[in-house]
Amino acid sequence: MTATMEPEVGKSRRRKEDARLITGRTRWTDNLTLPGLLHMAVLRSPMAHARITNIDASAAKDMPGVHAVFTGADLAGEQGSLPCAWPITEDMKSPDAPSIAVDKVNFAGEIVAIVVARSAYEAADALEAIDVDYDDLPVVLDMAAAVEDGADLVHEELGTNKSATWIFDSGAAGTGGDVDAAIAGSEVVIERTYRQQRLIPAFMEPRSFMCDPTGDQITLWSSTQIPHILRFLLAAQLGVPEHKIRVIAPDVGGGFGGKLQVTPEDFLTFLVARRLGKPVKYTESRSESLLSGHHGRDQIQKLTLSAKRDGTVTGLKVELLADMGAYLRLVSPGVPILGAFMFNAIYKFPAYKFVCTNVFTNKVPTDAYRGAGRPEATYAIERLMDELAAELDMDPMAVREKNWIAHEEFPFTTVCGLTYDSGNYEAATAKAMELFGYDALRAEQKERRDRGDSVQLGIGISTFTEMCGLAPSRVLGSLAYGAGGWEHAAIRMLPTGKVEVVTGSSPHGQGHETAWSQIVADQLGVPFEDVEVLHGDTQSSHKGMDTYGSRSLTVGAMAVVAATDKVKAKAAKIAAHMLEAGEDDVEFQAGSFRVRGTGAEAKGVSIQDVALAVFAAHDLPDGVEPNLDSEATFDPENFSFPHGTHLCAVEVDTETGRTTIRKYVCVDDIGKVVNPLIVEGQVHGGLAQGIAQALFEEAVHDESGTLTTGTLADYLVPSAADLPTFTTDRTETPATSNVLGVKGVGEAGTIASTPAVVNAVVDAIRHFGVNDVQMPCTPMRVWQAINTGQTDAGGLGDEAGGGLGSMNVTDTSGGQQ
């Protein structure tokens, strides 16, 4: 090790985990097998709301290879309820959430029967032989109708479809003024209602679960983002002693929040394996994944923004309805609340009020989906800023500039009481405007408009911020969340000087193994290749809060850094002894301890030398434990606040309504960057998902509550062919809230891009009298908006004709894999 070692942090290293992940030659849960493994298949309700009057499973029991058939009645006594960890109000209504329906189904896709067989094929065949009789109940689908008096009820016993109403009022909180007064006295009021359509996380690896009950500990392999939380909640909800459960999240193929869940399938695989005393595996099909994995977004946002004629904003009022679906899952109720603090975004609103009512419907539960609450908020405010600009005939960037927090005003405490530690909106914007060629595009827009060209150009802006790095435990406590927001890490120094890093973060595609190795290489002065990162197994990584909310780097990696500090402190004592110097006289640099002031050429003791000396333990200073291993737990004091300026130019073909993205520029400020290549990947994927909400994706249900977008031929996830070349760049304003100065990047692209695209679409056709197009902005919607003013065209059709050609493949009972 020489003192001139190049820092690892900042290098665009290719991800060391990719070869195995991309080729699939790895431990995906469905790749795993065990001696005597049995296969589970589940029958799902085709009805959205019905009483189960009879289940006849006798024929299925006699089918070849079938070991057992279970219905809700068989498991009712032990299944408990799936957990909801976020009771947002004291009087929140939360129905019991069975993993398998017992006498009533509340959404299409809910599990009603289970077959366990020797092979997955036999299990699938036997499902067909199960007969379920249902008595229809009225189906509740429309949130707005569901909260009216006298509405049909999803859960009769609750007496209402409202789960909870959560309010933040800056007047009452003392963080700002009274919003109604602000609106009443203002010169301009913009009122809009926006719809956040329902989305499906659509991760690449369908969910898979395998449980081995044969040891003293029961082991559950789950394609989850949250092995630690899952273990805790299996114990808490099923009454199994926690030390008798081991959860392993092996390699996990994507999640986007969709695997931030304690699922019916986790519980049922566990319960069925335990009941049978044999290993059991369940892997869902793609259609089951779309149908029954939790969905995201689904809000109606009623918004009122007030301002002065010069463009200065004076107040913002947000009234939300948030569709929970049929049950409250792990953090369902809290998702809109995560958005509550972000509607004010980067702007200096003097008064703000947020009221959210969570509503039950007969649909799949909603929960976290990339951004969780923050994309919804960002969409609303960034659309409103454009509407304000149009109302005042101002340039939309000028309106933003007038209201945003200036660089010299940081740290800045917002109308929500959050303190943004750092930011430089001016710098990111200046860079983005230049890369975009804003003025030239505006000129072209005018030229096309004047000419009446059939292809119109639109420009959309999104100057976003987000709060991430979830989360300071104290803040979570104040929001009644059921756990803390710390993260844990440990460093194991092996005798040969190699390093094992144990992290409580649980990567599922983000590249932690590479990034953590880079960080540890710098901290300990060891080669990148000498670091191995262990994660996702509660036996090796016993403590953790897992991965979501752009928290791994800002929280998880801080624990890693803190653990390396402890290793170095322990090593310093021993190194000083080896150098025959006082502990205070040695310094650590580039992997070696030296007597201070002796220079890089002087005799040094490397951290590897110390590791070997500790292993032998022949000559350690008195009272020093022969162990360099260290662990640390990091609890952040604040969130981090990435921000950026995204600019989108679209061409709208006014003859067909088709939108084509012509140019997309984003300049993100995510603080210090550990690995630019990983950041680039996160931004690209995030943009694709955010653009998908703007233009392509929507989970649609028909009037009986059947999901009609139940295949990837109907639920339109865009591919590279549908997306433009992205121009990405960065400014770097280090976060002041952590030692690395990092802010998190996992959600940024998704949060920022949706309003940039829709702003651009509306901008292209505003001169036709259009001030909104409902998402996704399909060609028909855009065309109708131009020609008839209707902005929400489409929705339910009466015939098949999308998806798999003209085939009607809507079939919610198809539970076979």
Add this chain to the structure above:
Amino acid sequence: MIPAAFDYVAPTTVDDAVRALSEAGEDAKIIAGGQSLLPVLRMRLAAPSKLIDLGKVPELRGIREDGDALVIGAMTTHYEMQHDPLIAEHASLLALTANAVADPQVRHRGTFGGSLAHADPAGDLPAPALALDAEMVVRGMDGTRTVPAAEFFTDFFTTALRPGEILVEVRVPKTTGWSAHYEKFNRVAQAWSIVAVAAAVRVEGGAIAEARVALTNMGSTPVRATSVEQALVGREATPSAIRDAAAHAAEGTSPPSNADADAEYRKHLARVLTSRAVSAAVGA
């Protein structure tokens, strides 16, 4: 997703395939590229007792000239159609259309015969087959017969194929020297057509001498836009003349309505896309 159990045979001659099909009875199904059939089986929308795989029958592959026609084997893949020099020269509309089907994976497996026999109104290849007056050569235990495209597609997923018959090859009258275009409208790149237009025209001295236009997904079968064809013939190949003719595109159509596109919007699209298809073909 796991299909229900089925038996499987892979004959090596058309005669054996026809025999296997007739012996297996109503419940058996031909499998060609499997790109439409396998999703149906995996979703258990159908559960045939036996699959007869045409993949090992060499007679069903390949493209040859036969006088004024090209003869295209039923098992020719979309990919082969995209790249075959005879098709490029004598039936370029088919190559352009094959290029617009799905994604490269599907195009390497899906077949011309499978697309025509499947007869999905949203499928891309039936419309150009109709436009070019192709003839389907089909064989059953009673021998071989020829069905013109105009009589082949009878309804949603329904053709003039009788039980026990196999589509063997397609005879396509040559349109050497014609200009062609397939204009497809969908929401994401790999998706089926919301509406599409197949157009082939012969231009002589700046005027349109002959025109063939057919529409995808504007009814339960592909639709020949006869009044557009009539309106085009004899006109100068100019954008405005083409637009005038294309205004007839939706006549006699009854398109479906669904979340992506209702019937009125599809009719509008048919007119716009017809104009674009013909313009692109003639370079106007």
